Amino acid sequence: MGMNATQLIRMANQIGAFFASQPDAEQARTDFALHLKRQWDPQMRTALFAHLDATAGEGLNPFVLQALGGIREQIEPQVHA
Template sequence: MGMNATQLIKMANQIGAFFASQPNPEQARADFAMHLKKQWDPQMRTALYVHIDATAGEGLSAFALEAMQGLREQIEPLARSA
């Protein structure tokens, strides 16, 4: 896995900035979540959640963090079998 948290945070913030400019915040978050689900492979999404859980989302924009926490069940790969 060649992606480190710093790269993922930068990418998530850039994508977040794009979607955050939409007039409807709820739709913006949903579109952001859909983009990550479609465009990011599962390892990338998992790695970003590992970072969020470890650091409370250090480095992420408020928009990106809010979307990732609020829509976690949509974005996070369902690889967690207890």
């Protein structure tokens, strides 16, 4: 994979800053999730969540952390037994 965590964090924060400026916070988080789903390949999304798990989201801004926490199931479907 060509991207490291630092690059992914910077990109996620930049995208987050754009969506965080929307007046409706819930809609902003949904739109952020959709953007990652459409624009990021699965390896990038998996790597971002791996970083989140490993470091509790070190370096990510509060909007991104909140958005990722709320939309993980949408972005990265988990199989529940």
